[in-house]
Amino acid sequence: MAAVIAAAAITLPGCSAAPAPSPAPGVSGGAVDYQAPSAHRLDAQKLARIVQELPPSSPQRSLLRDGTVSRADLDLSWTRLRSCIEAGGLTVKGPIVNPITSTEYLYTYKRQGGASLPTTTAPTTTTSTTEEGGGADDAIVKGCEEKFWIPLSSVYSANTPQHMNSRLAGFMTECMTRAHYPAAGAATFDQIVRDASGTVTTARLREANDCLDRGVLALFPDLPYFPRP
Template identity: 25%
Template sequence: MRELAKKLQSEGKTEQADVMKSGRVSTSDYEAAFSRLDKCVTDLGYSLSAPQINPVDGIGYSYVFLLNGKPMEAASKDYENCQEKYWNAVSSVYINTTEKKMDQTLWSATLSCLAAAGYPSTLKEGSLADLVGENPLDGAGKLSSQADTAVNCVRDNTVKLFPDLPSISVSF
């Protein structure tokens, strides 16, 4: 992470570089990065919806970028610049280094869905990675039948159980 910190520093992404220098990204670092992202887009006349914890992983934020009547092309570029400067590296490291645990209601519904498709599990709790099987990708890089079923079960149940969630991110 120290090499990433140097790279970010050289690119002028000081806030993210400072986080990486510590060698880990904490929840408070993640929250602070989101606040900086929110301020950046707000200063440009856009806004972000209030973040909600993603029930699929129990750690990541689900939110929506709001254009506030501005043209899409300019908004996309502005949003991308704000993400690059304040969010992407911190968010990626946090999501990839923090233990994931699916919301219990979603977990139960997903287990039921998988069992109905012939993939029963005895796990009491866990993450999507625990449900996709030992080999989630085949030799061609496509999802295995079990992994595809798990992803679809999670996606379908997330929509049913969390209809107000601004976006859904499903990864393992």
């Protein structure tokens, strides 16, 4: 079974790759590998450029034209994406809302009638299987995503306020507190990784990721994969 992140941090059309950004305010420098959700937000100018670079016939144009992506827009695009993938002879399982952010749809797919195979999923890519025809299946999904799903899903993920699943937030708070990193009242991963002064440190971030790995496994054992913040 191949797994994809249905709304992931990607290089959006019209946004060329740039050098690694400086740490966001409140993030200590050095080896801290973390960016706040605000670092991914898209302003009106970037959104306009994204729309302009879509093919004239793209069904995403009308949904992106007003500069916002609602949950209804996301669900409509998901329905179209799923129909497209299934028309290519694949079975889709999902979507599952990412419990860490609540802004991403996670799903998996496989060839109809084929055996599910274990895969290693990279956070921002579609994974190929070793099953015969896997490459062709990936190409089908990629084509459907380009037509119906990306960049719209990525705009939704970037510009929609995050909130963690309440059970996971409770687990994270307890886990961090036991490790002597108080996180009372935190409702997002960004709030969890910041200390009382609003700073993200390497040690606190490492502990938060360890707690996250344990919490997702304990509370969402059927989740096929998850991207770390």
